[in-house]
Amino acid sequence: xxxxxxxxxxxxxxxxxxxxxxxxxxxxxxxxxxxxxxxxxxxxxxxxxxxxxxxxxxxxxxxxxxxxxxxxxxxxxxxxxxxxxxxxxxxxxxxxxxxxxxxxxxxxxxxxxxxxxxxxxxxxxxxxxxxxxxxxxxxxxxxxxxxxxxxxxxxxxxxxxxxxxxxxxxxxxxxxxxxxxxxxxxxxxxxxxxxxxxxxxxxxxxxxxxxxxxxxxxxxxxxxxxxxxxxxxxxxxxxxxxxxxxxxxxxxxxxxxxxxxxxxxxxxxxxxxxxxxxxxxxxxxxxxxxxxxxxxxxxxxxxxxxxxxxxxxxxxxxxxxxxxxxxxxxxxxxxxxxxxxxxxxxxxxxxxxxxxxxxxxxxxxxxxxxxxxxxxxxxxxxxxxxxxxxxxxxxxxxxxxxxxxxxxxxxxxxxxxxxxxxxxxxxxxxxxxxxxxxxxxxxxxxxxxxxxxxxxxxxxxxxxxxxxxxxxxxxxxxxxxxxxxxxxxxxxxxxxxxxxxxxxxxxxxxxxxxxxxxxxxxxxxxxxxxxxxxxxxxxxxxxxxxxxxxxxxxxxxx
Numbered sequence: 001x002x003x004x005x006x007x008x009x010x011x012x013x014x015x016x017x018x019x020x021x022x023x024x025x026x027x028x029x030x031x032x033x034x035x036x037x038x039x040x041x042x043x044x045x046x047x048x049x050x051x052x053x054x055x056x057x058x059x060x061x062x063x064x065x066x067x068x069x070x071x072x073x074x075x076x077x078x079x080x081x082x083x084x085x086x087x088x089x090x091x092x093x094x095x096x097x098x099x100x101x102x103x104x105x106x107x108x109x110x111x112x113x114x115x116x117x118x119x120x121x122x123x124x125x126x127x128x129x130x131x132x133x134x135x136x137x138x139x140x141x142x143x144x145x146x147x148x149x150x151x152x153x154x155x156x157x158x159x160x161x162x163x164x165x166x167x168x169x170x171x172x173x174x175x176x177x178x179x180x181x182x183x184x185x186x187x188x189x190x191x192x193x194x195x196x197x198x199x200x201x202x203x204x205x206x207x208x209x210x211x212x213x214x215x216x217x218x219x220x221x222x223x224x225x226x227x228x229x230x231x232x233x234x235x236x237x238x239x240x241x242x243x244x245x246x247x248x249x250x251x252x253x254x255x256x257x258x259x260x261x262x263x264x265x266x267x268x269x270x271x272x273x274x275x276x277x278x279x280x281x282x283x284x285x286x287x288x289x290x291x292x293x294x295x296x297x298x299x300x301x302x303x304x305x306x307x308x309x310x311x312x313x314x315x316x317x318x319x320x321x322x323x324x325x326x327x328x329x330x331x332x333x334x335x336x337x338x339x340x341x342x343x344x345x346x347x348x349x350x351x352x353x354x355x356x357x358x359x360x361x362x363x364x365x366x367x368x369x370x371x372x373x374x375x376x377x378x379x380x381x382x383x384x385x386x387x388x389x390x391x392x393x394x395x396x397x398x399x400x401x402x403x404x405x406x407x408x409x410x411x412x413x414x415x416x417x418x419x420x421x422x423x424x425x426x427x428x429x430x431x432x433x434x435x436x437x438x439x440x441x442x443x444x445x446x447x448x449x450x451x452x453x454x455x456x457x458x459x460x461x462x463x464x465x466x467x468x469x470x471x472x473x474x475x476x477x478x479x480x481x482x483x484x485x486x487x488x489x490x491x492x493x494x495x496x497x498x499x500x501x502x503x504x505x506x507x508x509x510x511x512x513x514x515x516x517x518x519x520x521x522x523x524x525x526x527x528x529x530x531x532x533x534x535x536x537x538x539x540x541x542x543x544x545x546x547x548x549x550x551x552x553x554x555x556x557x558x
Contacts, residue, residue: 021061022093071104093123169272172296181231193300267309268302269295346371347531398516434486
């Protein structure tokens with residue numbers, strides 16, 4: 001989790017009165033079927049508004065919603081926006097229905113409640129837990145217990161769900177929330193698939209056309225000309241989606257066709273797993289390559305034969321190889337490498353943009369990027385005309401990166417001057433002390449977890465558990481105070497120093513560069529979004545570090 005600056009003036013609330021400007025945070029783990037938000041989100045909103053109306057010192061300034069986001073980590077769009085608004089001084093309080101809505105990760109939740117929010121003078125209110133950081137009306141030990149329980153609960157549920165799903169998969173049972181296009185879920189057995197008579201014919205036709213050599217473009221054109229509804233609209237018709245955005249959907253995509261052609265369900269087999277994620281095993285979400293899929297065969301009635309499926313897989317593989325070969329030939333012929341491959345997206349539909357070119361009057365290739373949706377959807381044009389010339393994009397990004405590099409190098413000079421102004425022996429000693437304190441804090445947190453597990457296993461009585469937690473809480477308070485004093489003396493922590501130096505070394509080689517290079521794009525650029533009228537949004541790999549460096553530069557200059 002990224003650290004926040006200790007510059008307090010960055011977080012002064014822009015308000016003319018003493019009323020606490022609260023940010024209401026609402027979260028739901030699994031996205032329910034509704035128009036835009038789930039009923040649970042509506043209930044959370046109602047609870048927060050009723051609570052705030054009773055307190056004249058609080059005002060709901062803004063809502064932050066994460067509908068369908070897990071609480072086991074804090075990388076959520078709504079939560080990140082709330083933190084950005086805290087940094088910008090737009091709110092100085094956070095209110096949630098209960099602690100589990102805020103997060104189910106014990107360590108990070110504790111980090112926010114006990115360190116980050118108090119340091120930034122952010123009021124935190126949890127309605128159902130009767131917790132208000134401005135009143136301290138709840139025992140901090142009880143809050144820690146609840147956070148630990150939420151963390152344990154999330155991992156326990158993950159373990160049980162994983163075991164259940166694995167058993168169903170290996171038995172050849174279907175366990176998805178919606179069937180593959182062309183099938184229905186058997187009303188008599190929800191783990192069995194039956195053929196959908198209205199759409200199975202179109203699945204068979206897609207396979208037949210591919211086997212006959214028809215391109216994806218021609219298949220999509222045939223589907224559009226015959227007004228065949230795509231999978232998401234069919235699911236809406238079946239009542240599997242209540243969201244009205246799918247009601248009039250009429251667009252087929254190349255990726256939709258390829259996903260159908262690659263799905264072994266159509267010859268009567270079910271893959272045990274196409275992807276994997278496990279909270280209790282600490283395995284992040286990742287796709288399993290198709291060649292590694294394990295399938296249970298003859299689980300339901302097939303739409304195509306296994307032989308036809310295998311023939312189509314060979315065609316898909318050959319097309320993929322031909323496309324790569326054409327791209328290599330094109331790059332060799334044009335001698336212009338695509339610096340933004342898999343990095344540039346349409347800001348409207350979020351799809352990867354297509355690179356193309358036209359011949360100038362001098363006969364030279366002039367490259368540009370255009371939205372695939374606008375360019376490759378025969379019969380339908382719903383995405384606005386999104387277009388940008390490659391030359392303009394290169395110049396724009398190069399100017400931005402040069403400014404970033406200049407500021408980072410400026411910070412390096414200031415940082416080195418700062419280091420030289422502090423006695424090296426004293427500073428080294430402070431760093432060593434700080435490392436020891438950090439180790440002790442980690443050890444104490446681990447002990448608190450073990451004590452809680454001992455309570456769950458009934459090794460400890462509730463009385464012994466409460467007394468032990470009070471001792472650990474008191475010791476942690478002393479260690480946190482000692483850590484804060486050491487950080488104030490050093491000015492910059494050891495971790496920050498290492499991080500900043502790694503950035504310095506990375507960017508030095510680009511200080512004399514006169515044009516954008518492939519290496520610069522790989523190091524700095526994470527994602528580019530292009531909007532109509534040529535507006536561009538750029539996301540950098542070094543964005544968080546750069547923001548910290550700006551604050552660090554100001555700190556060192558002062």
